[in-house]
Amino acid sequence: MPGSHNVGHVTSPFIARPELLDADPLTATGRPVRWGVVATGAIAATVTADLALLPDAVLHAVSSRRADRAAEFAERFGFATSYSDTDERLGYQALFADPDVEAVYVATPHAQHAEVVAAALRAGKAVLCEKPLTINARETQQLVDLAREHDVFLMEAVWTRFLPSFQRALEIATSGEIGTVQWVGAEIGFRARQDPASRLWGRADGGGALLDLAVYPLLWAWGTLGLPEAVTALGTLNAEGVDAQNALTLIYASGAQAQITTSLLARSPNTVIVAGSEGWVRAQGPDAVYRPTRLDVEVSKGEVRTEEFELVGSGYVHELREVTRCLQQGLTESPVMPLEHSLATMRLLDGVRAQLGVVYPNDER
Ligand SMILES: NC(=O)c1ccc[n+]([C@@H]2O[C@H](COP(=O)([O-])OP(=O)(O)OC[C@H]3O[C@@H](n4cnc5c(N)ncnc54)[C@H](OP(=O)(O)O)[C@@H]3O)[C@@H](O)[C@H]2O)c1
Missing domain, CATH: 3.40.50.720 (NAD(P)-binding Rossmann-like Domain)
Known part of the structure; x- marks a missing residue:
């Protein structure tokens, strides 16, 4: 209609x-x-x-x-x-x-x-x-x-994939409550000390914002929209050829888009918004992009519903429970975080690095 x-x-x-x-x-x-x-x-x-x-x-x-x-x-x-x-x-x-x-x-x-x-x-x-x-x-x-x-x-x-708050955000975003997801914006940034010995800046250590940080904002786009048809990327490289910050646009066949940024230069609020045709979900908390403790959901203008989540330990207990459970059950792969997903992530990051022009010694081995 x-x-x-x-x-x-x-x-x-x-x-x-x-x-x-x-x-x-x-x-x-x-x-x-x-x-x-x-x-x-x-x-x-x-x-x-x-x-x-x-x-x-x-x-x-x-x-x-x-x-x-x-x-x-x-x-x-x-x-x-x-x-x-x-x-x-x-x-x-x-x-x-x-x-x-x-x-x-x-x-x-x-x-x-x-x-x-x-x-x-x-x-x-x-x-x-x-x-x-x-x-x-x-x-x-x-x-x-x-x-x-x-x-x-x-x-x-x-x-992050094992956190109840992240799982709940995905459930809300894909339930139809906010309509059809059309746009995701997720970013993460902190100011990394300009120390040539730091693993974050060295080419030999695989330094740069993309490899260190992109996994987190990417989870929100991938978890709600799937893997994109195409990615366009722009980055700022330092003198050594390592990306200090970058901006990615993920493009989907449906017309949906996601914008992802990662930065080692700017201390940012680690924002996440999943926007649908009828409303939005926002991850909240000081580390919202990787460890949300509150979700805000708005469907009717001005009426924000919130859901709170308690952190257990520092949040890593959930993935550690998963590994433990898998080993106790004799599994060689997690059904929640399968190896195909690690491969898909690395293929996507390889494609982005080709656009940014970031090459590491490991690529040449
Ligand atoms: N999941 C998360 O929330 C999270 C957060 C931060 C980092 N990470 C990941 O964890 C990894 C380590 O990060 P980090 O922040 O812990 O780094 P880090 O503080 O620099 O620690 C890395 C440790 O690895 C060892 N190491 C350093 N250089 C090495 C080398 N050339 N060869 C072998 N071992 C070396 C050192 O331990 P020894 O001196 O004892 O050998 C060093 O303390 C990275 O891959 C990063 O992406 C994940």
Whole structure:
């Protein structure tokens, strides 16, 4: 009928089965899983603190490039063992050789993910690896092939996907309540110190805003509109050829669009808006783009409905519950965060980097 809206219910590619996500993440789901942690940096500490909250997680070993850091980290979180070596490879190889380690959490900079994860998979260890899984799609494909060849679990740590608040936002956005989703705007930015030694700026470490941050705003577009037909990208590169900030427009066959920006120059509010033909959903909270604690929904002008969410731990407990549950059930892949989604992400990011002109040493190997 001319002029009518197509307010159909659509299915988000990310909506998990409720029984996977509704349960308390701190309730044990089976036998204990024995963990090893690779690296002792910022996120390793935050995620390990959440891991320690799981009653069916055993903090068995940690490895670092430096013995003192490994020992301190072990002491701080209560690991039974720590490994290190002046040759950084030997530290994690010792951890992977430990038969008491069943699962490893890899929290090195992106450029090391491919090598470290490959070594873990070859040793038969289940792997949860920080995002982005690798620097490019070729490396991700190699890890996926290796995981399947060795029949071991592998998952990229896209933790936001397991948060009840994110899942609820997708449910609202695709339920028809706000009509048909036509536009998504999502951004993330912080001012990264101009330190040439920082992993965020170095080409060798896979620095730049895109690889570090784009996964989060992309989740909102992908989760509500699917993967785009095309992406156009503009970026500002630093002298080393690493992107300091960038702006992406995602274009869909339906005519829908999404705008995504990431920045290492600007401290932004991390805004997310999913706008439909009849209304909108806005993620709220200080870290709304990756850890929303409130959702605002407006369908009638000026009448905003809100839904509040409590954070458990720092929010990582949900992905850690998922890995634990998968291992307890003998799964080699998470049905919520499948490897095909990591591959699709890396293919999209490869395409964006080609437009921006950002090339890393890993691309040339
Ligand atoms: N999920 C999230 O919310 C989140 C948040 C932040 C970062 N991340 C991801 O986590 C990863 C690490 O980020 P981060 O912020 O924790 O970085 P970070 O603070 O620099 O820590 C990285 C750690 O990796 C080890 N490392 C550093 N350089 C290395 C190298 N060349 N080879 C091997 N190991 C090296 C170091 O540990 P040792 O000295 O002990 O060896 C270092 O402390 C990145 O891929 C990032 O995208 C995820």
